[in-house]
Amino acid sequence: MSLLSPAALAALALLVPLVALYLRRRQTVSREVPSLMLWRAVQRDLAPQTGLRRFRRDRSLWLHAAALALTALALASPLARRRQSPARRLVLVVDTTASMQAREGSVARIDLARAAARRALATLSDDGEAVLLEAGCLPAVRVARTTDLRAVSRSLDALRARDCGGDLGRAMALAADGLRGAQGRTRLVVITDAVTRADALGAALPVEVEQVRVGRPHANVGITAAELRVDAEHTAGARRYGLFVALHASPGRASGDVTLRVLGDAGEVAVRRMQVGGARVATTLPVDLAAEDPTRTLTLRLDVAGDDALAVDDVAWVPVPPSPRLPVRLVTDLPSPWVARALRADRDVALTELSPDGWSRVRAAPFDGLTVFHGTAPETSVPGASLSWEREGRDVSARLGVSLGPWQPSPRWTDVSPTDPRARFVGVADVHLHAARSVTRVAGDVPLITTTSGVVGVARDTRDASATVLGFDPDRTDWPLRPGFVLFLRDAVEHARGRRDALALDARHTGRPVTIATTRDVVTVRGPGGSWELSPHEGVATWSGTDRAGVYTVQRGRGDETVALSLLDPVETSLAPQDLPWRGTVRRDDATRAWENRPVGWLFALLAALALAVEWVFVTGWRARPPTARAFTERP
Amino acid sequence: MDADRSLLDPAVVRALERWRVALRRRIEGARAGPHASLRRGASVEFAEHRAYAHGDDPRRIDWNAFARLGDLVVRLFVADEDVTVHVVLDGSRSMAAQGRFDDARRLAAALGYVCLTGSERVTLTVASSGGATARAPWRGRHGVAPMLAALGSLRPDGVAAMGRAFDLMRARHGSRPGVAVVFSDMLDDGECVELARRMRLARHETSVVHVLGDEVLAPTVDGASRLVDAESGDAIDLVIDDAAMAQYRARLAAWLADTETSLRRAGVRYVPAFPGSDPVRVLAATLGDTA
Numbered sequence: 001m002s003l004l005s006p007a008a009l010a011a012l013a014l015l016v017p018l019v020a021l022y023l024r025r026r027q028t029v030s031r032e033v034p035s036l037m038l039w040r041a042v043q044r045d046l047a048p049q050t051g052l053r054r055f056r057r058d059r060s061l062w063l064h065a066a067a068l069a070l071t072a073l074a075l076a077s078p079l080a081r082r083r084q085s086p087a088r089r090l091v092l093v094v095d096t097t098a099s100m101q102a103r104e105g106s107v108a109r110i111d112l113a114r115a116a117a118r119r120a121l122a123t124l125s126d127d128g129e130a131v132l133l134e135a136g137c138l139p140a141v142r143v144a145r146t147t148d149l150r151a152v153s154r155s156l157d158a159l160r161a162r163d164c165g166g167d168l169g170r171a172m173a174l175a176a177d178g179l180r181g182a183q184g185r186t187r188l189v190v191i192t193d194a195v196t197r198a199d200a201l202g203a204a205l206p207v208e209v210e211q212v213r214v215g216r217p218h219a220n221v222g223i224t225a226a227e228l229r230v231d232a233e234h235t236a237g238a239r240r241y242g243l244f245v246a247l248h249a250s251p252g253r254a255s256g257d258v259t260l261r262v263l264g265d266a267g268e269v270a271v272r273r274m275q276v277g278g279a280r281v282a283t284t285l286p287v288d289l290a291a292e293d294p295t296r297t298l299t300l301r302l303d304v305a306g307d308d309a310l311a312v313d314d315v316a317w318v319p320v321p322p323s324p325r326l327p328v329r330l331v332t333d334l335p336s337p338w339v340a341r342a343l344r345a346d347r348d349v350a351l352t353e354l355s356p357d358g359w360s361r362v363r364a365a366p367f368d369g370l371t372v373f374h375g376t377a378p379e380t381s382v383p384g385a386s387l388s389w390e391r392e393g394r395d396v397s398a399r400l401g402v403s404l405g406p407w408q409p410s411p412r413w414t415d416v417s418p419t420d421p422r423a424r425f426v427g428v429a430d431v432h433l434h435a436a437r438s439v440t441r442v443a444g445d446v447p448l449i450t451t452t453s454g455v456v457g458v459a460r461d462t463r464d465a466s467a468t469v470l471g472f473d474p475d476r477t478d479w480p481l482r483p484g485f486v487l488f489l490r491d492a493v494e495h496a497r498g499r500r501d502a503l504a505l506d507a508r509h510t511g512r513p514v515t516i517a518t519t520r521d522v523v524t525v526r527g528p529g530g531s532w533e534l535s536p537h538e539g540v541a542t543w544s545g546t547d548r549a550g551v552y553t554v555q556r557g558r559g560d561e562t563v564a565l566s567l568l569d570p571v572e573t574s575l576a577p578q579d580l581p582w583r584g585t586v587r588r589d590d591a592t593r594a595w596e597n598r599p600v601g602w603l604f605a606l607l608a609a610l611a612l613a614v615e616w617v618f619v620t621g622w623r624a625r626p627p628t629a630r631a632f633t634e635r636p
Numbered sequence: 637m638d639a640d641r642s643l644l645d646p647a648v649v650r651a652l653e654r655w656r657v658a659l660r661r662r663i664e665g666a667r668a669g670p671h672a673s674l675r676r677g678a679s680v681e682f683a684e685h686r687a688y689a690h691g692d693d694p695r696r697i698d699w700n701a702f703a704r705l706g707d708l709v710v711r712l713f714v715a716d717e718d719v720t721v722h723v724v725l726d727g728s729r730s731m732a733a734q735g736r737f738d739d740a741r742r743l744a745a746a747l748g749y750v751c752l753t754g755s756e757r758v759t760l761t762v763a764s765s766g767g768a769t770a771r772a773p774w775r776g777r778h779g780v781a782p783m784l785a786a787l788g789s790l791r792p793d794g795v796a797a798m799g800r801a802f803d804l805m806r807a808r809h810g811s812r813p814g815v816a817v818v819f820s821d822m823l824d825d826g827e828c829v830e831l832a833r834r835m836r837l838a839r840h841e842t843s844v845v846h847v848l849g850d851e852v853l854a855p856t857v858d859g860a861s862r863l864v865d866a867e868s869g870d871a872i873d874l875v876i877d878d879a880a881m882a883q884y885r886a887r888l889a890a891w892l893a894d895t896e897t898s899l900r901r902a903g904v905r906y907v908p909a910f911p912g913s914d915p916v917r918v919l920a921a922t923l924g925d926t927a
Contacts (some may be wrong), residue, residue: 028873030862034852036822038891039863042883043874302887629878 004077011072015065023356029387063615072603080600087127088184089145091175092117095168096136098510098572100161102193103311104215110161112214113191116243117156120189120212121149131178135171135192136428137511137547143484145178162547163312164511165569168580169198172205194577213577219253221304222313222573223260223277226508226566228287228298230324239289243270243318244281245300250309253278259303262287264295279539280570288321297551297564304406313573317551319508319565321508325370326497331359334375338480343372344491349493362391366509370496370502372489373400379467383519385496387489389470390437402469403440408453411436411472414448422468422495423461425450426488431479431483436472463539464519466499468492505554505563507515514563518556525563527552543605643784651916700728719815720757720773722840723804726788726820726828726847727764728796729867734849737792740819743845743909745787747817759809760786763801765794769810770801783879790882795867796824798831806838809817810916813839817922819909821847822895829895832904843905843922846895850911853888855881 003009033039092115100110110476121130130152132143142155167191175188188207194216230239245260262270262285270285289295302314328343330353331337343351350369354362363378371390377399390397390404396499397404400456413431426449438454439445448468449457456471466468479485503517516523516534523534523541529548534541541556552563571578688697689710696710723744731737748758751893752774760771760783774783798820805816816835822828828844835842857863857876864871874880892908899906907921 028860028862030864030871031857031864032864033857034733034821034866036863036865036868036872037825038887039824039872039874040889042880043872043888045883046880094767267926377676 002079002081002405004079004459006076008077009072011075012069012581014068014072016065018068019061022064024068038102049270051583060615062440063611065460065609067608067615070604070611074604074608075601077599077601078604086185087123087128087187088125089129089131089179090120090124090188091131091176091178091186091188092120092135093133093135093168093171093188093190093192094156094159095133095166095190095196096159097166098161098163098194098312098569099195099215099310099575100568101163101312102215102218102220102360102575104218108161109157109193110386113212114156114159116191116212116214116620117189118153120187120191121152124149125184129329131175133171133174133178134159135166135190135196136162137166137169138544139171139174139176141205162511163565163567164509164547164548165567165572166511168192168196168200172198172209175373176205178355178398180459193575194580195469195575196573196578197571198257198578198580207376211580215575217250217252217577218309218575218577219250220309220573221247221249221253221258221308222310223300223302223316223566224248224280224313224568224570224573225282226316226318226568228318228321230321238291239293239323241287241320243285243287243298243300244282245278247274247302248280248570249276249278250575251278254306257305259305260285261300261301261303263301264289264293266293266295269295269298292424296394296562299551305347309575310573312549313567313569315549316566317508317549318566319505319562319564322368322500322504323350324348327352327367327613329359329362329367329371329458330355330371330374330491331356331371332376334373336374339372339374339418339474339489342480342486343493344487346493348497356411368500370493372492381463385466385468385499387468388490389472391473391475392435397437397439397469397471400467400469402467404437404471405440405454408451409435411451411453411456413449413451415447417446417448419461420446420448421498422491423457424491425490426484426491427482431482431484432477433472433479437471439471454581466495468495499542505561508564508566509568510549510565512546513542514546516541516554516556518542525552525553527563527565559604643742643787644749645742645746648742648746648919649749655712663678671874682713684712687713693731700731703742703803718761718861719751720809720812721747721751722759722761722806722814722816722835723814723885724801724816724818724820724831725760725762725790725823726796726798726822727762727790727792727794728821729792729794729823730796730823731820731847733851733866734793736847736849737790738908739849740845740847741787741790743847743918743922744817744819744917745914746924747839748774748783750781750919750923752778752783753914756815759805761801761805761808762790763798764790764792767797768801768804770804773809781913796820796827798824799834802831802834811813811926815832816842818842819847820844821850821852822896829902830899833900833902836903844899845918845922846892846906846908846910848910850910852892855884857885 017078052187094113096110100113101107113494115382125131125149129145130143130146130149131145132141132152132155134142142159143152146152179186186207187210188205189212191208191212191214223245225244227242227244228241230243241386243262256277257273258276259271261268269289270287272283272285274281274283286336287298295583296319298318298320300318301318304314304635308314325348327350330343331349332353333355340351340353343349356378360378367384371384371386373386375391375394375396375466377388377396379399381401388396388400388504392407412435416426421597433451435455436451436456438456439458441455441458444461447455448459448471449455458469460467460469474480474485505514505516516538518536519539521536523536525532525543528550529545532543532545534543546565549565549567552565554561554563652683675788677762685698685701686709687741688710690750693713697707698711701709725740734821757775758779759773762769771786818828818832820828830891832842832844862871897907905922909918
């Protein structure tokens with residue numbers, strides 16, 4: 001027998017005042033009787049029956065206590081197990097979130113779930129149908145409606161607990177679909193440890209949910225948050241980071257030592273020992289990496305002294321963020337002190353001045369900064385962010401694939417784009433152009449600067465490049481003397497920085513899809529969970545096989561990049577059963593074999609009423625009235 | 637006086653007018669009365685002859701027998717004498733509950749009234765407060781008022797000493813056989829039964845009117861109780877539950893049966909006077925149904 005609302009047993013505490021009332025009632029009352037002659041005889045007669053009489057004496061107490069206890073039991077909604085008739089259709093929902101990896105002795109919870117699922121399968125009728133749903137990171141139909149129970153069994157064997165949390169509510173919505181059109185007796189069995197979310201649970205289910213809860217509470221501690229930030233006071237020769245780490249422990253876990261080790265490619269870079277009890281603990285560790293340290297992902301490993309039921313949350317990976325300093329290449333064969341000075345005005349710019357030959361040597365290396373072409377340009381399009389302007393006799397823009405009109409003398413600025421961030425704070429007043437060429441715009445071009453001769457500045461964003469092209473030479477204007485020029489270069493740097501961040505592969509939680517921007521037709525992902533070849537759509541590939549924690553390599557045409565996936569889920573780490581929002585229709589059972597639970601609270605309520613009736617009739621009611629003297633007065 | 641008169645219920649008195657003391661045996665009387673006495677006396681009903689003894693009344697010598705037989709014999713006649721009715725009242729504190737003492741006084745008053753109006757002598761002995769008191773005998777209708785006054789002045793108190801009551805009665809009123817009527821609840825561990833036996837041995841026509849109320853026949857005590865004896869002040873702690881009440885009822889029934897049996901075997905008339913009993917029938921049973 002199990003209880004749906006065990007909290008109602010708290011009503012048993014009323015037994016204390018009940019007993020107290022009876023004890024008070026039982027206090028001796030002094031009464032005068034004509035003679036003790038007969039009473040003494042009664043006392044002698046009853047002396048050997050003290051124990052039995054004590055029970056009889058407190059009969060009212062026992063009956064009231066029984067009624068109270070039975071009422072509390074009735075309120076607790078007890079469920080009695082009984083053999084059930086075979087089901088015509090069985091929808092199995094098996095929880096495969098990370099907590100199902102928790103060890104229960106020699107087996108994992110997922111193994112218990114498989115066994116429970118097989119027991120439930122045994123309740124199917126000979127021609128019964130089964131549906132197997134996996135409630136993992138994302139709900140999935142593992143076996144559609146079938147009568148081939150062997151196939152279901154094979155799919156059960158293939159189920160494994162994932163490294164991610166999930167939402168059981170989504171799986172239940174899927175189960176609602178599986179129940180459509182069901183005829184005959186249908187069962188919906190959800191096998192879970194209840195350590196999961198069920199936020200999206202809203203589907204109206206036509207049958208009662210039978211929850212099979214597997215697993216028992218265990219002590220566990222794990223990493224639930226990790227973030228590496230660049231320390232503002234980083235030194236010149238090394239990079240200093242602040243590593244924020246949060247640990248969660250399962251409720252009731254005794255306080256104990258845990259050691260957090262931070263590993264880079266070259267070995268341990270930080271370590272901290274902490275006391276963690278049944279609560280959340282957060283700390284920040286300083287992490288120093290040498291300037292030449294190639295570490296792109298830090299590994300956080302938790303050494304736990306004592307019981308620790310879940311291993312997947314004892315390790316996490318944190319990507320080492322790129323330097324906030326944006327690399328900017330100034331490619332020129334001309335002296336350009338004012339351009340360099342304007343770029344260096346941003347302290348987070350790492351400026352490298354290159355000749356066209358020097359740029360040709362490094363152009364093949366992955367570069368996610370800004371390239372500024374001053375008076376020269378390669379005869380090809382440049383991937384990534386670039387800024388270029390025209391110079392008389394150089395046809396810079398034409399080398400970059402941008403068509404320009406003829407030079408127009410002394411055009412006057414008339415407009416600057418008010419919306420594009422690359423023209424933010426750039427004013428039109430007091431700028432005098434010697435000459436300018438209008439840009440022949442193509443679809444998608446964003447006009448930045450408009451003059452009386454036409455649009456002389458555009459932003460052209462393509463799948464793999466973001467180019468800003470000006471149709472005039474700033475050297476032949478007074479713009480460099482204006483603050484607007486510095487702001488314009490600054491806007492270009494910020495735009496390049498934002499583009500770099502947008503292209504970063506920063507997904508860190510398992511179970512969440514990773515979007516990968518790319519220029520290639522195929523993106524390859526390899527890691528502990530397997531290998532994927534993804535086909536991008538409009539320059540973006542979506543990788544959803546993120547249910548295994550670890551460090552993955554992504555090849556998207558920018559060189560090998562890494563993506564680290566970690567569990568980082570307080571719900572899964574806590575291993576604390578959640579109050580799933582289907583109270584009242586759920587049956588909880590530890591073994592479903594061929595049994596079903598039936599509510600028997602009404603029986604306890606009936607017994608409670610019966611106890612009260614017996615007490616009233618035979619103890620305090622009309623049947624308990626004292627005898628009269630009539631029996632003696634009838635004597636002759 | 638009015639209060640004393642209240643002890644007499646006119647309906648009871650009228651009903652009792654039909655009754656007279658009917659003794660199953662002839663007993664001796666102190667004076668001539670309506671009852672045939674075992675004493676040979678001067679009545680017209682011849683009893684027997686016996687040899688003349690010194691001191692016999694010479695007027696009783698049967699001269700015809702002397703003429704025929706030559707022996708002096710005296711003629712003995714059945715004497716018609718009055719009867720002394722000894723009323724013994726249990727005045728202990730146990731009789732105070734629920735007006736039982738008043739019930740006993742009313743019965744005693746009715747009995748005394750009938751006897752006095754029938755020319756019998758009536759004595760009253762009250763056992764209470766660990767001792768006994770005896771009143772001067774009354775005779776004739778003139779004795780009704782003082783008898784009622786004496787009964788009206790009684791208050792139940794203390795422990796009944798029934799043995800002392802008998803001793804006092806015999807000392808004050810002589811040992812001549814008469815009628816003895818005891819009004820008691822008999823809650824005295826057999827002392828009253830012993831008194832009745834002694835009275836019977838003293839050749840008194842003895843009746844015991846057993847006066848009991850609901851506080852004994854059907855007590856309403858319940859739960860954990862400290863029971864205090866009304867007479868002695870002794871106490872016992874007892875939980876009164878169904879089992880205890882059942883046992884009490886069994887003990888009570890056995891006690892009543894034993895008491896009645898013991899008294900009947902001793903030749904004592906046992907008359908229960910429980911709640912609901914008709915006083916006329918109680919007194920009729922006490923006096924004998926020879927109206």
